[in-house]
Amino acid sequence: MSLLELRHLSVTLRGRPVLQAVSLDVGAGEFVGLIGPNGAGKTTLMRGALGLIEEVDGHSSLAALSPDARARAAAWMPQAREIAWPVTVETLVSLGRLPHGRKAGPADRAAVDAAIARMGLEPLRHRTATRLSGGEQARTLIARALAQETPLLMADEPTAGLDPSHQIATMEVFAGLARDGHGVLMSLHDLGLAARHCTRVVVVAGGGVMADGPPAAVLTDDLLAQAFHISAFHAETPDGSVFQPLRVIR
Known part of the structure; x- marks a missing residue:
């Protein structure tokens, strides 16, 4: 089942073409890692798919929906993580339920509790979100997206700024969502995390x-040299894929 369909999507920003004729599908059960060099257009691709950019040609199945329907079809976690209001973690996570109606019921409370538990935030439930560390705020915003309970979750570098333990835990959360039948589209720069956890990798360049x-078919020596100008070590171990960038190729 396709949760996102892009057909010949082209995006122009401030008169500069960023993406040209991109076609892409994300289906249920897929954990798609969107990778590429800085400035390649990963964020632009996701924002264009969501209908958040005006200068777009082509078709996006999400952008074609009404705002209310889109909010029930896809949860969006942008790269910016500013928390503006001094509300509790629980209150902030509960904002993910707004697309489902403003009167909270048992299903809403259950979704909030599950998202808080999944991100390991129970000890912080009643803390003021603006007083959390950067990593704790990032986990809270991920929990808000999880509480939205949409078929598709789109996240822009959600592991940036997290310590290694929480990076791995976050990737495992998203991988678990995919195994449960959700679709996940995530941009990230850590090729090792992408190789180990994603079911599919899309390189934008x-x-x-x-x-x-x-990942094993995409992250080849030739592609790494062409797209990132690097070499890397890659091996399959009993614990899964190990992928480590080694050096810049001049």
């Missing part, structure tokens, strides 16, 4: 999709 497929 040069204004379009350079490669798309299982």
Whole structure:
């Protein structure tokens, strides 16, 4: 089942073409890692897919929906993590339930409790969100997106700024959502996390999709040299894939 369909999506920002004729599908059960060099257009691709950019040509199944329907179809976690109001963690996470109606019921409370538990935030439930550390705030905002309980979750670098333990835990949460039948589209820069946890990797470079497929098939020596100008070590171990960038190729 396709949860996101992009057909020939092109985006222009401030008169500069960023993406040209991108076609992409994300289905139920997929954990898609969106990778690429800085400035390649990963964030732009997701924002364009959500209808958050005006200068877009082509088709996005999400952008074609009404705002209310879109909020029930996809949860969005942007890269910016500013928490503006001094509300509790529980209150902030509960904002993820707004697309389902303003009168909270048992299903809403259960969704909030599950999201808080999944992100390990129970000890912080009654803390003021603006007083949390940066990593704790990031986990709270992920929990808010989880509480939205949408078929598709889109996240822009959600592991940035987290310590290694919480990076791995967050990737495991998203991988678990995919196993449960959700679709996940996440941009990230850590190729090791992408290789280990994603079911599929999409490389954005040069204004379009350079490669798309299982991590082992995509993260080849030739592609790494072409897209990132690096070499890397890759091995399959009893504990899963190990992928470590090694050096810049001049």
